[in-house]
Structures are given as structure tokens and as C-alpha cells.
Amino acid sequence: MIVVGAGLAGLNCALTLQDRGLSVTVLEAGDAVGGRVRTDVIDGYRCDRGFQLLNPSYPAVRRYVDLPALDLRSFAAGVAVAGDAGTTVVGDPRRQPGLIGRSLLSGFARPLELTRLAAWAAPALGPVSRLLDGPDMTLKESLDEAGVDGRIRREILEPFLAGVLASDDGSTSAKFVRLLVRSFLLGTPAVPADGMAALPEQLAGRLREPVRLGETVTAIESGPKVRTTAGEEPARAVVVATDPTTAGAVVRVRAPRMKGLRTYWFAADDAPRTDNLLVVDGRRDGPVVNTAVMTTAAPSYAPAGRQLIQATTLYPTEATESEVRIQLTRMYGRSAGAWEVVVRHDIAEALPDQLPPLEARQPVDLGDGLYVAGDHRDTASIQGALVSGRRAANTVAAALAG
Ligand SMILES: Cc1cc2nc3c(=O)[nH]c(=O)nc-3n(C[C@H](O)[C@H](O)[C@H](O)COP(=O)(O)OP(=O)(O)OC[C@H]3O[C@@H](n4cnc5c(N)ncnc54)[C@H](O)[C@@H]3O)c2cc1C
Incomplete structure (x- = not known):
């Protein structure tokens, strides 16, 4: 199982897959986990x-966060x-x-x-x-x-x-x-x-396989297979848990403003x-x-x-x-x-953007072993990101079981 992106959605997705006994690799383009939840310690x-x-x-915070x-x-x-x-x-x-x-x-x-x-x-x-x-x-x-x-x-x-x-x-x-x-x-x-970054760091710390930092996914091919800056990686399923704009470019979901x-x-x-x-x-x-x-x-x-x-x-x-x-x-x-x-x-x-009518639960299964998670799938918040990761993981697990 590959999860692309170690923001809150990707991390909660990976943890849910792990809890369901599946082995999961998280690929993150950045130099740390957290996505939009990071803290710079300066002087x-x-x-x-x-x-x-x-x-x-x-x-979701009460449920998944210590x-x-x-x-x-x-x-x-x-x-x-x-x-x-x-x-x-x-x-x-x-x-x-x-x-x-x-x-x-x-x-x-x-x-x-x-x-x-x-x-x-x-x-x-x-x-x-x-x-x-x-x-x-x-x-x-x-x-x-x-x-x-x-x-x-x-x-x-x-x-x-x-x-x-x-x-x-x-x-x-x-x-x-x-x-x-x-x-x-x-x-x-x-x-x-310790700063907002403590939230994603806590989630990442529970993963058995450490997040692979500095690995940008450049394409996703049928199979599914991900192409990264470090090579090529096949998987039973791929969850794209990037920011909305990247998701829009990589898997062609509608990217919000x-x-x-x-x-x-x-x-x-x-x-x-x-x-x-x-x-x-x-x-x-x-x-x-x-x-x-x-x-x-x-x-x-x-x-x-x-x-x-x-x-x-x-x-x-x-x-x-x-x-x-x-x-x-x-x-x-x-x-x-x-x-x-x-x-x-x-x-x-x-x-x-969360314009009316609010679509609080957008589809996460894109077919052919490809899934999408992120705040843009649920609501634009920490809550929405965590829920969407969980929802994508449960959909993957159900599809594999089926
Ligand atoms: C300034 C600011 C204030 C906010 N205030 C609040 C608030 O007070 N309360 C609240 O609930 N929410 C707030 N939010 C929103 C909340 O932080 C986000 O909704 C949530 O963090 C989104 O998480 P995510 O996992 O969906 O996406 P992201 O955090 O964007 O994570 C996506 C991850 O994917 C990675 N990635 C992207 N492309 C690739 C690629 N090609 N290959 C590999 N990895 C890739 C990115 O590096 C990133 O780590 C705020 C956000 C910001 C920025």
C-alpha cells in the first residue's frame, strides 16, 4: 500500500491501514511530516x-490523537x-x-x-x-x-x-x-x-515503517504504480493524500480554489x-x-x-x-x-474554498486501485483531513477484502 503525502490525511490513512494489518509506505516530498501543519523553531x-x-x-482529534x-x-x-x-x-x-x-x-x-x-x-x-x-x-x-x-x-x-x-x-x-x-x-x-507540528509528529511516530521523506511522486501509472524522484514503486493500492492542487494535477480530481x-x-x-x-x-x-x-x-x-x-x-x-x-x-x-x-x-x-453547497464527503475511490484523501475531500480543517484519511483507508481495506 502506498500513501502519497504525510499531511494529517496521509498519516491518519496510513495508521488506519496499519491498524487493519496492511503494510504501508508513506512517500512525502517535504523534509518533514505535517504538510500544512509545520512549526519552524527559529532562535x-x-x-x-x-x-x-x-x-x-x-x-476526529478526540478519537485519533493523544x-x-x-x-x-x-x-x-x-x-x-x-x-x-x-x-x-x-x-x-x-x-x-x-x-x-x-x-x-x-x-x-x-x-x-x-x-x-x-x-x-x-x-x-x-x-x-x-x-x-x-x-x-x-x-x-x-x-x-x-x-x-x-x-x-x-x-x-x-x-x-x-x-x-x-x-x-x-x-x-x-x-x-x-x-x-x-x-x-x-x-x-x-x-x-511544542508547536502545531507536534500533532503530525505524534501520528507519524506511531507508524511502524518511517515516512520516506524527500520523495516526490511525479506520476501515477496504471497497475497502480507510482513514479518518484527515487525510482518506481508498484503497489496494491495508492492513496493520493497530497495538497488539493497536486491531487488535481496527479489524479485529475477537481482541485478547489x-x-x-x-x-x-x-x-x-x-x-x-x-x-x-x-x-x-x-x-x-x-x-x-x-x-x-x-x-x-x-x-x-x-x-x-x-x-x-x-x-x-x-x-x-x-x-x-x-x-x-x-x-x-x-x-x-x-x-x-x-x-x-x-x-x-x-x-x-x-x-x-468551501462554497455552497457543501459536499462534506466527496468520493475517495477513483477506480483501478487509486484513492484520494485530503481536507478537500471532506472539510477544510484538521478534522476534515483526519476524517478523509480514515475514510480512504477504510475504502481501500474494504476493496481489498472484497
Ligand atoms: C495557515 C493555516 C491555518 C490553518 N488554520 C487552521 C485551523 O485553525 N484549524 C483547522 O482545523 N485547520 C486549519 N488549517 C487547515 C489544516 O491545516 C488543513 O486542512 C490540513 O492540515 C490539511 O491536511 P492534508 O493532509 O489534507 O493536506 P496537506 O497538509 O497539504 O498535506 C499534503 C502532503 O502531501 C505532500 N505532497 C504534495 N505533493 C506531493 C508529491 N507529489 N509527492 C509526495 N508528497 C507530496 C505535501 O508535502 C504535504 O506534506 C490551516 C491551514 C493553514 C495553512
Whole structure:
């Protein structure tokens, strides 16, 4: 069995095949496992390749990942919204009653707006099957239909979702957004103490045969047989668990449009905020879609006595670093001018588009012993990647048994 790609989908696929008693070789073009979940350690700073969070409420994460071993460092269940009159903290009313109370008192959100938002979000807490049933529409259409408007939409929800979806045009599937909202309502996002790369490394560590790194698959021929930069390899079955664009080129599945993100990792002497909240810009006046002081949640992300701050924009972008610093200075109310850039990650292909209607389970069996896995087959998330790997492996095993 050959699995092409050691991202989360490929790794979970290989582990499932291994659990079913099949021998499996994973070929990975990169110099480490993880795909879009990697961490660069630079001068003691842990900079994930693009800011991202692990939500421990994802069912696949609960099922396939040893969470205690990741030593998760949680962010708070809320966001800080930077506005004209300083920062307002808005929290999940069930877990942070104090926070939402404060935001109501401040007049940030009117009770009617909150009621409408709660009604819009309510399906997210029901059964997933019901959530996925019925017609889909864009996020914008569904918010309009539910009458969600005012500051809560323009200054909190839309800025927050722009970073999560890598898109600010409201075109994403409303079903997909509700799935994400569900994961935020049920779990508190976190990062592993050693960086996001600890997640794929944990999965890879369970494989009996180590992943073959630095081996790029250049073609897949009938048989099936894979051609790699190191030679030729026959197999009983091949699972293509590459990024969506490569999958589109190699096995001719429809490749979705990819959305990009840029993350600046700044080192500083002092933390501009001491709570572990994600900060969004309610004024939406600048390129930054979210920022966070990583070290308040995870001190292990920087050398002792230093702070690490992430600032993320959509990508591609015309925005300059100086515009980013000006916006951060306003958002934190503290000068960002002297912060040092540790590294900047430009991820052109961060997330596949999830336009309506959401097709949460796309076919994985391409015939002739060829299979496909990856977040583009399920949902554009860590959850979707893990599930798709599992689903492809189960399909392979069933075909071989049959
Ligand atoms: C900046 C950023 C932020 C994100 N934020 C979140 C978040 O907060 N929450 C969330 O749930 N998800 C988030 N995601 C999405 C999540 O990381 C991805 O959905 C998931 O990691 C995709 O995994 P995958 O295995 O499907 O694909 P990939 O991770 O792309 O893995 C594909 C692998 O195939 C390899 N490969 C490609 N071509 C070849 C070839 N020819 N031969 C051999 N190997 C090949 C690649 O090197 C790669 O290792 C984010 C992603 C990014 C980039």
C-alpha cells in the first residue's frame, strides 16, 4: 500500500491501514511530516507555518490523537475586539459569563442582535446530521436571512471569521461555517506546547515503517504504480493524500480554489496584552485579520523572558509591514514599532474554498486501485483531513477484502 503525502490525511490513512494489518509506505516530498501543519523553531521561537489552532473538540482529534501527550496550551473562549474606544472582550456566554456580561453592559451588542445571532448559531449545537441536511447558501445570505446585523456582525463575527476562513467576502458555505462555530462552542482552541507540528509528529511516530521523506511522486501509472524522484514503486493500492492542487494535477480530481494567509511572527520584550485572547479589529481598518500574544497561552513558544506575537492577514496582499505595525499599535494600544520579525510565512494555499453547497464527503475511490484523501475531500480543517484519511483507508481495506 502506498500513501502519497504525510499531511494529517496521509498519516491518519496510513495508521488506519496499519491498524487493519496492511503494510504501508508513506512517500512525502517535504523534509518533514505535517504538510500544512509545520512549526519552524527559529532562535528558540516556535513559529507555526501560518498561525493555526487545534480544536480539541473536533471528534476526529478526540478519537485519533493523544491530546494529553500534546500538552495543550489553551486560548480563552472569547475574542478581544479592538475598536475606537479601546478593546471589548466578548466571550462564550456559557463558559465566560463574566465576559459577555461586560460586553452587554458596554452596549456593544444589543439584546435583539444577540438573540438573532444565537438563533443563527443554534443549529451548530444540534446533531451534525441535521446540520448537514437541507439546502445550503453563502454565509452572507444566511446572516442576512437570519437578520444578524449591527456591530455584532460587522465588528465581531465577520472580522473573526475572516481569519478562520481565510476569506472576507461572505462566499463560504453557511453549513461549513456552522460546523466551525460548533467546534468553537464545544471546545477551546489551543496549541501544543511544542508547536502545531507536534500533532503530525505524534501520528507519524506511531507508524511502524518511517515516512520516506524527500520523495516526490511525479506520476501515477496504471497497475497502480507510482513514479518518484527515487525510482518506481508498484503497489496494491495508492492513496493520493497530497495538497488539493497536486491531487488535481496527479489524479485529475477537481482541485478547489485555494485561499491564502500571511502570518508575521514578532518577538518583543513585553507582552502587549496579558490575557490569552485572540484579538480582532472591530474597525477593520487595515490588513490584519487577527493577532495574538502566543506566549500568554504558550510560554514555550519563546525563549525565557521573551514574547512571541502573531499577526495574520489574508494573502495575497498589497499591505506593507509598516501598515501591519500601525494597525497592531492601534489594536494593542502599545507601540509595535520595535518588535522584531522572527519570520513571515506566506501560505498561498492554506485552505480550499468551501462554497455552497457543501459536499462534506466527496468520493475517495477513483477506480483501478487509486484513492484520494485530503481536507478537500471532506472539510477544510484538521478534522476534515483526519476524517478523509480514515475514510480512504477504510475504502481501500474494504476493496481489498472484497
Ligand atoms: C495557515 C493555516 C491555518 C490553518 N488554520 C487552521 C485551523 O485553525 N484549524 C483547522 O482545523 N485547520 C486549519 N488549517 C487547515 C489544516 O491545516 C488543513 O486542512 C490540513 O492540515 C490539511 O491536511 P492534508 O493532509 O489534507 O493536506 P496537506 O497538509 O497539504 O498535506 C499534503 C502532503 O502531501 C505532500 N505532497 C504534495 N505533493 C506531493 C508529491 N507529489 N509527492 C509526495 N508528497 C507530496 C505535501 O508535502 C504535504 O506534506 C490551516 C491551514 C493553514 C495553512
